[in-house]
Amino acid sequence: MLARALRRLLSAAGLAAGVSLILLLVFDSGLLGDPALIETGPKASAQRIGEARLRLGAFSAYEPRLATLHVAGPPQRFVLRSAGDALELRTLDGSQRWRVPLTGRTVQQALAELDGASPAPGWRLSLTPGPGAQERAQAPASGIAAALRGASQSLDTGRGAELAWAEAVPAWRRYGRRIGELFRGDFGVTRTGQPIGAELWSRARRSLALAVPAFLLSTALALALALWAAVRRGWLDRVLAVLSVAGMSVSWVAAIPLLQRWLAADLRWFPIYGWEPPYWTYLLLPILIWTVLGLWADLRFYRSLALEELHQEYVRNARAQGLGGARVLRRHVLRNILVPVLAQSVSALPALALGSLLIERFFGVPGLGGYTVDAVLSGDQAVLRAVTFLSAMCFLLFQWLADLACAWADPRYGARP
Known part of the structure; x- marks a missing residue:
């Protein structure tokens, strides 16, 4: 038993590390685009993009006002951008290009070369040191290009452009730090600066207050109806079979607003929408609708399990020995279908933490489902990373609980290697 628990624990640790790696590849590697650009938008200023990268962990340090660059000469607009580890200044049409290599130089040396340089005949640059110029004087000049990576700045004659500096964090270091933060429960802050952990806990309680009663009611009602239909058969079984197929065919998107x-609205039995004290009054209708719409698939599954067990030889022997129908169901049928019922039910538990996206949206319950949708719409990578990680951890935890519950219900299950 101890060896089995240790194997499960090591497996869970490996899966958790794998989940963290996948999250890094999805959210931080740039496979789906630059996370900072996704969050801020492609037309955001270089300073906003740099601040987003600092918050997302791509930068360990960021100085937005290293120096101000000016250009004097005939009216012209230049574009300032990074080109590898170099700083490039070019005209809008690309006819004039000028590069300043930054590799192996300090910030002080790079700024000295920019001050007074001529990027093209007739134009001359001048530079005004900013608040961070002295502090970052001996820092690598490649940080100037890093701060502009993925962005660009316009430099017009007569108007200045801010030069920034940043220290990029290598991917392997971001991965190690991210794993540590996630396992410590430090999920960072949202794009608006709000702590994610506190908001997740607050919203998870609301989602669970909605999802857990609905799940328990739906499961208990489906199991009771399935056993009743399997024993009685006849017209009741046929009616429930038809209702199961019909209930599984109904779209929640259409059924929720109709109910x-x-x-x-019509009968005025429940509040329509909102979330204010007393909160339980706003949960009654969502729980009722979730229970009614969600029990049909479970009912069909449990009915098939019960019918299969009722046709087993040991059930016929138990009835031949004079055992009543209720006792046969409780002692034999229910006990033998408990393992698949527990496995199916526990595997559905991780989804309860997120609640129902549709239910929460239609009834205005501020839970995790709505929080996730808002994060997707706003491109908040930190929130999406936290929700995905917690969902994966809940899945691993409940899979372990499912194994324990099945071993409790049937000792033969726990004896398997």
Whole structure:
């Protein structure tokens, strides 16, 4: 038993590290685009992009006002951008290009070369040191190009452009730091500066207050109806079979607003929408709708399990020995279908933490589902990373709980290697 637990623990640790690596590849590697550009938008200023990279962990340090660069000469617009580890200044049409190599130089040396240089005949650069010029004087000049990577700045004659400096964090170091932060529960802050951990906990409680009662009611009702239908058979079984197929065919997107309008707007039995004290009044209708719409697939599955067990030889022997129907169900049928029921139910538990995206949206419950949707719409990578990691960890935890529950229900299951 101890060896099995250790194997499960090591497997869970490996899977958690793998999840963290996948999250790094998806959110931080740039496979799906630059995370900072996705969050801020392609037309954001270089300073906004740099601040987003600092918050997302791509930069360990960022100085937005290293120096101000000016150009004197005939009216012209230049574009300032990074080109590898070099700084490039070119005209809009690309006819004039000028590069300043930054590799192996300090910030002080790079700024000295820029001051007074002529990028093209008739134009001359001048430079005004900013608040961070002295502090970063001996820092690598490649940080100037790093601060501009993925962005560009316009430099017009008569108007200055801010030069920034940044220290980029290598991918392997970001991965190690990210794993440590995630396992410590440090999920960082949102793009608006709000702590993610506190908001996740607050919203998770609301989602669970909605999802757990609905899940328990739906599971218990489906199991009771399935056993009743399997024992009685006849017209009741046929009616429930038809209702199961019909219930599974109904779209939640259509059913939720129809039931909401009928029960809340027309009959006025429940509040229609909102979230204010007393909160439980706003949970009754969502729980009821979730239970009614969610029980049909479970009912069909549990009915098939019960029918299969009722046709086993040991059930016929138990009835031949004079055991009543209720006792046969409780002692034999229910006990033998408990393992697949527990496995199916526990595997569905991780989804409860997120709640129902549709239910929360339609009824205005400020839970994790709405929080995730808002993060997707706003491109908040930190929130998406935190929610994905917690969902994966919940899945691993509940898979382990499913194994323990199945071993408790059937000792033969726990004896398997």
